Amino acid sequence: MAPQVSPGHRKAWTRSTYRGIENLLFPSFGPDLQTLDEDAIRRDVRFAIANGCFSTLFASLGHPVDVAIRALEVACEEASDQILVGTFTEYATVEDNLALVKGAAAVGCSHMLIMYPPAMTPKSEDEVYTYLHNLIAATDIGIVLYAAPHKGIAKFSSSPSGVALDVLDKLAGLPTVSGQKLTQTIDPILARECCVRFGDRLTINCVAPELMPLLGREFDLQWSGEWSIEGVQSPDKPFLGRYVGLIAKKDFEAAEALYWKFYPAYKLFSDFQIPKLKIGSHPWQHLKYYQWLTGGNGGLASVKGQTPEQIGILTAADRQAIRQTFKSIGVKITNALDDEFIVGVENARRGVKASEFLDRPYYE
Template identity: 30%
Template sequence: MASYQRSDARAWAREHLVGCSAVTIPSYSADLSRLNQRGIRHDIELAKQLGYTYTLLCAEVAITPEENAQFTSLAREAGGKDLGLFFHAAFGTLAENIQAVKLAERAGADIVLLSYPPQFWPTTEQEIYDYTKAFCDATDLAVMLFPIPLWGFERVHPAGMSVELVRRLLKDCPNIVAIKSEQGFPLPAGICEMYHHFRDEVVISCPIEGDAIPLMSLMKLQFSGTSNTQWMSDYYPRAFELARQGEWEAAMALYWQVNPARSANGAAAQSYAGGTGVLNRTMWKYQDWLAGFNGGPLRAPAMRIPDRFMKPLRQGLVASGLPVTDDPDSQFMVGRFPC
């Protein structure tokens, strides 16, 4: 259960939604029939050790609502009370997302990242409003709104979610406490616009570390998430905290140090999945495995990660002076804690 009342969710977020969020992709048994509890616990403990204050429990990996609740419970046990847990509202329908969030709330989730199903095909802002409000009304958890071109809402408004729509949702959904601002991605227009209009009402998050650190020379950001930055080990929590405390030049020194890894990640993501609206979670899990996380197989349908992307990602970490495993890539699908 949440540690705050629904009516106090925004005050809670202003005080507690601080730092950086990792993304934890669940680990499965070798036959994919069940969760790999040891692998999950390892990944949660390592994210916390690296300095992350939150993690998103990724649900875009063929997991059931009941398994997701078990995933949440395992993460709560491994992370303790001081690691915040994001429920990922990424199930197939509004009804299933509501079912899953109620289970996750009881299992220990702290906050929601609100996604939209692939078959949700709105043609008006009212439809986007109705879905969002129905979900927010169904949970006592704080909710992070997530405008991004992945949803295809640009058929309704060029920004996907207009300022007017966001303002209406903030007025009518008091448990919306933050905005993961990616309208117009990969351009920074969304974060700039949301910060300009709503920074005094809710927490504004720039999840893209390549944008967040430079923008913190101009913006007071308290939280960044959720994205796959943990594959660069403790770099991002360190750099973000330096920038947040006013040591921006020191943060930028770290920023440029890891630019080879950042560039390799950008090239792989664009070449492999650019324009599809699908994130390659297998690639994310491989990147994490390089940094010491569990790795292991994912359930179908899952994208592949071929050698031509594995090698540059590994070398990007080497060139950045970041931790990277010596284990051969053949061990990735086995995982560090096979089950």
């Protein structure tokens, strides 16, 4: 369960607490790809702790809100006081997102990444502000803003970047708004502008390792999160955790030397990730595979409301490339066959076979 933090202390608490790395937590299921595997959720929370994460952020992958809230409840129970648990407003309707915000607070989450739904087309920045403000006002947990372009906002945004920076600026003054996420594909000039505008009020969360030495020379960076950090590290080789620590201490020479050690893995990860980010999605099956290889539960990603074109297909060639790249940088990976990934470690322990998974979305 997250510590009780009053709204007036949220910004200061976030700055003192959100240090290091934060990974993503995905749901795992039985052979029907609908029945939540709660043991798998618990295993992946322990895996995040083993990776040195200060927090794990749950992504429901479009499954119903009640499934997401139950998964968050299990995660918070397993996390106890060892790691924070957050989530994000990924649903298409305000009703679902409000239900998620309230449910997440009730079960013990510490924070929420909020964003304007990609499928919605607002008529003004005031409409965007009202939507996001209503979500923020529905809870006292910490709020992380997301500096990502939105096609529907770009036509009237005061910023050529397509990000509603003036809206984010107003929201940043609210007491529970305490973080700002700079995603992997962010334009470097926009990233710096966000640091200038928000860095004194919000704790900056920089996803892209390649930007951290550049921004870190001018601003304080201490957090890289809400992404699949397992793409570049494992519990036995915590490259990213060490890297972020060096950036926070402003030891850029050591950080840059370390960057090149995990760069081959980061390059491959980015090759899978960036094309999907640019169309508003993620290669979810690949991300689950990364986690499984390095000690997580695995299990096929079941994603609601997105097409194979949006997510991509995890092919045998992709799996082999990931394995080989990990070996090249000294990351230990499982010796299990990919059939265990299909079912997930906890299902495999219960005797579930890959042949029981008749539907294998985004996998070949």
